[in-house]
Amino acid sequence: TQIISQQIEQLRQQLRYHEYQYHVLDQPQIPDAEYDRLLNQLKQLEAEHPQLISPDSPTQRVGAKPLVGFRQITHELPMLSLDNAFSDQDFYAFERRIQERLGRVEELTFCCEPKLDGLAVSILYLNGVLSQAATRGDGTTGEDITSNIRTIRNIPLQLLSDTPPARLEVRGEVFMPHQAFEQLNQDALQHGQKTFANPRNAAAGSLRQLDPKITRQRHLSLNAYSIGISEGVELPATHYARLQWLKSLGIPINNEIRLCQGSAEVLKYYQDIAAKRDQLGYDIDGTVLKVNAIALQEQLGFVAKAPRWAIAYKFPAQEQLTL
Numbered sequence: 001t002q003i004i005s006q007q008i009e010q011l012r013q014q015l016r017y018h019e020y021q022y023h024v025l026d027q028p029q030i031p032d033a034e035y036d037r038l039l040n041q042l043k044q045l046e047a048e049h050p051q052l053i054s055p056d057s058p059t060q061r062v063g064a065k066p067l068v069g070f071r072q073i074t075h076e077l078p079m080l081s082l083d084n085a086f087s088d089q090d091f092y093a094f095e096r097r098i099q100e101r102l103g104r105v106e107e108l109t110f111c112c113e114p115k116l117d118g119l120a121v122s123i124l125y126l127n128g129v130l131s132q133a134a135t136r137g138d139g140t141t142g143e144d145i146t147s148n149i150r151t152i153r154n155i156p157l158q159l160l161s162d163t164p165p166a167r168l169e170v171r172g173e174v175f176m177p178h179q180a181f182e183q184l185n186q187d188a189l190q191h192g193q194k195t196f197a198n199p200r201n202a203a204a205g206s207l208r209q210l211d212p213k214i215t216r217q218r219h220l221s222l223n224a225y226s227i228g229i230s231e232g233v234e235l236p237a238t239h240y241a242r243l244q245w246l247k248s249l250g251i252p253i254n255n256e257i258r259l260c261q262g263s264a265e266v267l268k269y270y271q272d273i274a275a276k277r278d279q280l281g282y283d284i285d286g287t288v289l290k291v292n293a294i295a296l297q298e299q300l301g302f303v304a305k306a307p308r309w310a311i312a313y314k315f316p317a318q319e320q321l322t323l
């Protein structure tokens with residue numbers, strides 16, 4: 001069965017390539033019917049040789065039997081939330097604080113992204129194989145939704161690299177496109193089931209299904225927006241380049257991501273996305289504007305969420321007595 005296992009491996013590579021072209025580049029090379037034919041051919045071969053089935057095969061998206069509950073997973077790196085800006089002034093103040101903290105004057109480059117209105121997730125690839133996935137939860141602990149994440153078509157079960165990192169944690173938003181949301185509510189109405197108020201609730205409800213066969217029917221999608229843990233790889237020096245790198249590995253990122261030089265371009269980006277918000281085909285609730293250079297991100301760090309109810313009212317710095 002050496003020939004058979006070569007046939008199986010060749011089909012798997014072909015299917016992964018076509019999934020990448022379709023879901024990540026939005027440039028399918030073959031019609032859907034041809035993709036289905038290849039997938040069925042692989043299913044047939046695996047059915048005849050079950051000992052050759054491996055969890056990262058494109059046929060293994062819906063496997064697990066329904067869970068009875070969700071295991072808890074603790075994030076090695078906390079999944080933090082974002083401070084908000086509600087006006088151009090807020091953004092100028094944000095940029096000014098950064099410049100002051102960095103002691104810089106030249107313009108900053110920002111990586112600007114639409115903020116998808118879905119559910120933040122963490123997906124861990126071990127040696128390029130999808131091994132674990134969790135919800136954000138409270139930022140420290142989330143729920144193990146690995147079997148449900150595996151059913152999302154644009155999430156690769158294996159990274160497209162011959163030299164994958166030992167560990168790579170992809171963070172992103174799982175969302176339900178408008179078309180899938182309308183279809184789901186229509187089906188629910190026809191079957192006298194409850195409808196969802198909005199795509200975000202529908203995505204949350206679909207990801208927290210105990211039966212992955214139900215999740216699979218919900219047509220969810222992922223857009224990655226950052227990297228958590230990474231081991232065994234030298235990452236690019238800017239956030240934008242890291243997102244392009246993820247895309248080259250077969251991880252889908254949003255196609256409205258842009259680099260902007262300085263606050264004027266950033267605020268124009270914000271207006272551009274606001275103007276096209278109704279044509280995107282999925283819900284967004286704003287934009288996320290990030291300092292692009294990783295070295296500057298590390299220099300700026302995080303502010304732990306200080307209590308809103310307490311403040312330290314300090315005495316003026318005492319004049320140092322010169323003895």
Ligand SMILES: Cc1c[n+]2nc(N)[nH]c2nc1OC(C)C
Pocket residue numbers: 080081082113114115116120173225226288290
């Ligand atoms: C919480 C979050 C949410 N989002 N959404 C996008 N597009 N980027 C992004 N980045 C986030 O956090 C990073 C700053 C790590």
